[in-house]
Each structure stands twice: as structure tokens, then as C-alpha cells.
Amino acid sequence: MTTEEISAMTLDSSLQGHISKVTIRGFRSIENIENLHLGQLTVLIGANGSGKSNLMRFFEMLSYSLKAKNLQQFVLDKGGGDDQLFFGARRTPRMEAEIQLETEQGVNEYRMALTHVAPDTLAFSQEAFRFSRHDRNGHGKWVELPMPAQESSLPAAAADKNQSSQRTARTILYLLRNCTSYQFHDTSAKASLNMRWDESDAMRLRSDGGNLAPILLYLSQEHPRRYSLIKRQIQRVLPVFDDFQLEGTGGKVLLRWRASNSDKSFGPHLTSDGSLRLFCLFTLLNLPDEMLPDVLMIDEPELGLHPHAIALTAEMIKSVASQRQVFIATQSPLMVDAFDVENILVARLKEGATELTPMDKAEYQTWLEDDYQPSDLWLKEPVG
Template identity: 35%
Template sequence: MTATIGKKQLSRIVLKGFKSIVECDLELSKINVLIGANGAGKSNFIGFFRMIQQLLEQNLQVFVSRQGSPDALLHFGRKTTEQLEFRLYFGNNGYFAALAATQDNRLMFVEEFFWWNLAAEYELGKGHFETKAFSLTGTKIHENILSAMQGWRVYHFHDTSDSAYVKQRHGINDNNYLRPDARNLAAFLYLLRENYSSSYQKIVKTIRLVAPFFGDFYLRPLPQNNEFIELEWFERGHDIPFKAHLLSDGTLRFICLTTVFLQPEGLQPETILVDEPELGLHPYAITVLASLIRTVSKQVIVSTQSVELLNEFEASDVIVVDRSEGCSSLRRLETQELEKWLEDYSLGELWKKNILGGRPSR
């Protein structure tokens, strides 16, 4: 049975003209697991939320520039797609924007507004290059929609190389939230240990399920500069601290993921997005991860290539992403259509048999 989503969580998204997504009208639930072949468009869907983050930080034009140009965001460029549109629903409330390319390679708002209770539109005008949403600060729109959207986090823990930010020293006061690449993991865990002991202990105990050798974190201001902190840890039964580079890639990623899903509820984003969380994880770690996703109170959107992770969820949680002739399509699985199949096969087996879709196509 699909869990009810909160009033500050996305209930529906309509997206047109973004990268490989020509048009998408998708109902969202509490758990949303995207599956599909390489290049199908899963990352493009997740990437849309990254764009929204930049838009709300007044960095839309910087984001466009870093992408290369508006043509990299518009489906097959401006010659094919005149404008990018999206409509985000939070129950009966929501946000709409339409963006078009300009001759100087910027994206300009050609329309922007919020609506409340299916009416009472808050028009924000046109011709501007950064959102005017914050003109509504102090209104019910800000309290119920904008604040939730500002809290969205798209987590991506793929970089565990020696130069990865998570392994470097970091400002100890950068702890308002866990950053998308976990670069402030040590500072954030330090905050949890000092102020949210119950959540911190849950994180440590869960890590031990997957890495029994792990004892605890060694969290302290750096002796040579107490404004900085570095991720250190103890092996169980020993008191010699180790640096983060002595953790395996899979263990470090699992630590990041565990922190995301077991951080105090008051610090969690209303919608948590994770791109391919299974990377480098042992099958048992994937099982534990799925349990964390299922039990978190917030809305979760994950993209995955993992049969093991897919097997941990219900058919109603799954969104299939297919691509044909350069266009991505997204659809939620229909449970009733799969009832007979699921009597004999797991979701992962049905995916491998190409019953669900989301497989490479010619």
C-alpha cells in the first residue's frame, strides 16, 4: 500500500522540454525508485532538481553557463524546443515557470507564478533572469512551498578518490545540513554527536551492521586549527584513530547514506534525492539501505541500476524510464498488471526478463 505523502512533499510533476524529457506528467508517492537502461534519462530527471536548487539560490544563469548554454538544457536545443516548462504540485498548491533561451545564451523567465488551493495565483511577471519567488517571503506560499523546495537535496556520493572533499579538512561550523557530496560529513556528525545523541548512536550502530570492524568516529577540532575538522574513526577494540582514506569506498559511501537517512527528522529535507546509491555496496549493505529508505518519514526519489535494491521495494514504488528516438518517457508501474507475475518472480527478475521495461532498446 502506498504511503501518504506530506503536504510539503511533491505530489505531481509536469516537465516539458528538459534535456531528453520532451514531456513528463508523473504522480509522485513517498518512495519513488527510478529504473532504466544507461542513458535512458534517469539522471536527467534527477538533474532537473539540481537546476531547481540553483534557481532558488539565485544561481540560474551560473548553472546555465556551467551546462554550456541553454541548448544543453532544452530538448535538442532551442531550434527544436522553444521553452522549458515545469509545474510542481504540492497537493492543491504549486509552482509554475516557463524559461526560454535568449540570444546572449541565458534563460529568461517568460512566465512564473505560484498557486494556492487550485486558485489565487501569485503572478511574478516575466522578462527576469532570476526567480522572483522570494518576493513572497512571509506568505503561506513561502511557509509551505518555498521552504520545502529550498530544502531539497540531491545527494551524490560517487567520488571517494583520495582527493574527494569528504576526505579533506573542512570548516567545523559548516553543519546546517549535510551537503550533497558530503564534504562536510565530519562537521555534520560532530553536530549530531553533540546535540542529537540518539540519532548519532543510530548512525554508528547501523554502520556496524555493514562494517563490523567499525568502532566509532573520532570527531574533534583539528589540534593545529580548531576552526577545522577532518573525518577520523576508530576500529572496534582499538584507540588509534584512522583517516577517512583507510575506509573502503563502499564503506565510506554507506556512511554517507546512513547519515542522510538517519539524521534527525527535523534536519531532513522534505524530499531526499539520491543518484545510484548502490554504487560499490555489498548486497547486504543494499538490503540495509533499502530498509533505511522505507522507514524514513520523508519523501525519497532514487535512481538505480541495482536488481538487489529494486527487489526490496513494491511495484507501486517503481518508475520506469525508457528512451526511444532520443526521448525519455517515465511511467509508474501498474501493480495490478503484475500481480500474476509477482506470484512467481521478484521485481528484479521481471526487470531482467524485460517485463517491466527499462532495458536497452535498439
């Protein structure tokens, strides 16, 4: 999506909303999740291999496909079509989903299906959408899109000014495009975070944090108060940190930072993995409102962080969730305990299929009154 497209769509505040309910059948370890209700903040917990991140991966796939009309590239990058289907294409030749998106005006629904096709990819075999107003009884009429197609037909429907349903298509397209998954795990020598980056790439933080340096440079120039806040938050966890040193060369900028009481500055190759992830995470969670996507999905935000940093991160996540819908997947008891039971979905693997179950506060109330934490209740449960 171009800069002009993002700006034009962001100006219309009526497009903003959240994902309220989802049904997914046949995606990776998700055999069948029916009518899963999702709140403003969702904390996904579960054992290794339980599939807790696959809910976020599904929305990542949709977002990627709709931004660039490039489902084929996503499938190629993620190992092929067979790997995206529950127990493979022989067992599950077709993936289906229904998504409910709520805005101030009403409920927007989108349903789709992807079918496995030769040699090993996926193609859209069904797409439809409808809108139902809050102030009217009943549901709107489904609009079926032309099928089959290698790529989604939703962008074309959103651009068709001659169709009365254009606004609904545009709203759904905007919201699903604006689901952004963040994973700051790769801090290796060849990671994007360690490279010089184009100064102009400063509109949105990339999912791997690769353009952190131009983002920080832009904030220091255009949002100095926000930039100062990010510095203060980092200093609360990393007292030796003084400031970033962001100097452009030939239109590119490298991430460097300066230690307090020293003239020495450090590049990413001399910075610990935990500190690099901290820089990315704290910058993301303190971005100006217009630089945030509508839906943030963060995988294992606790990775490599000190316990104090985990507690601080949780408070930032709750703050962002007051304005944006946020999903996190975590295995950290410290992170889990920072949130209310109502925010938690527990992932369990049963006969190879992921189940996502809300942690019911009423069910655990006696335990909570005896000063047990949510993580105590989670860890008491069997793994499989």
C-alpha cells in the same frame, strides 16, 4: 538561504508537504512528461542513458535557483543553457513545467518557463502560482509574476507582506527549496569529503557529503543517541569499525575513524570508496528529523555497497519515507526488489526522449504470484 531563514521557515509546520504531480517539457532528455503522479517514495529504474536521473536533476535545478536566486550559476556549472534543453536550443528554445505541491491545507501549484538567451544561458520567461483549498470546490486564481527575469521572482513574492498571496508563494518556495539531491560518488583525493571542513557547517548534510565530519561531530555532542545508532548501523556492515575520531583543529575537522581492537585510526585517504559512501549514506538516512529536507533525492545509493548493505539501506529509505518524500535512482536489482511495485517508475528512451512509466501491480500480478521479483519483470523488458 541563511541559517535564520531556514530556522524561521522550518518552525511553521504548515509549510511541509510533498510533490504530488509534475509536468515537464523540454528539460534534457525529457521531451514531454504530462501529469506524472508522485508518491511518498519513488524508485526510478532504467537502462544506462535512459534519463532516469533527469527527473531529480530538474528539481535540483529549481532548488538551487530558489535557494540563492542563482539559476545562472547552475546553468554555468552544468555546461550551459543549450545542454539543459531537449536536443539543444535549436530544437527546444523553451523549457516548461507545472508542479503540484500538497499540504494539509490544500493544493499549491507552480508553473514556470525558462527560455534560452545569448550567449548560452537560461532566463525565466514565465512564473505563476495558485492555491486551492481541500474543502472548497474549484481552483484558486493564478498569480502571474513579473517577467522576463534572469532569476526567479518567487522569493520576492514570498517576502512581500502586502500581498494576499504571500503565504502561497512562501509555501511553494519553502517546499521547492527543500528538495535536496544527494550523490556520494566523488571519493577522489580532491573530493570535499577528504578535506578538513569548518566545524560550524553542521546544519544540513551537503549533497556530496563534503561536510560529513562536522555533521557527525555535531551529532555526537547534541544527539548522542542518534550518533550511536549511526555507529551501530555501520558496524552491521563493517564489523571492523569501532567509532569515528573527530578532533577539531583551528575550527576545522577531518573525517577519521578507529578500528575495533586497535589504537590505529584511519583518514579518508586510507578508507575504501565503498566505506566512505557507506558513512555518508547511513548518516543521511539516520539524521534527526529537523536536519532532513522535505524531499530527498538520492542517485545510485547502491554504488560500491555490499549486498547486505544494500538491503539495509533500502530498509532505512523506507523508514525515512514515512516522514519525508524520497526519490532514488538505481540500477541494482537487489535495491529494486526491496520495494513494492507501486513505488517503481521505469525509465525508457524512445527516439531520444525519456518516458517514465509506473510499474502497474495489476499488470504484473500473475508474475508476482509465481514468485518473480520486480527486477525480474524489469530485466525481461527491452532496453530501448
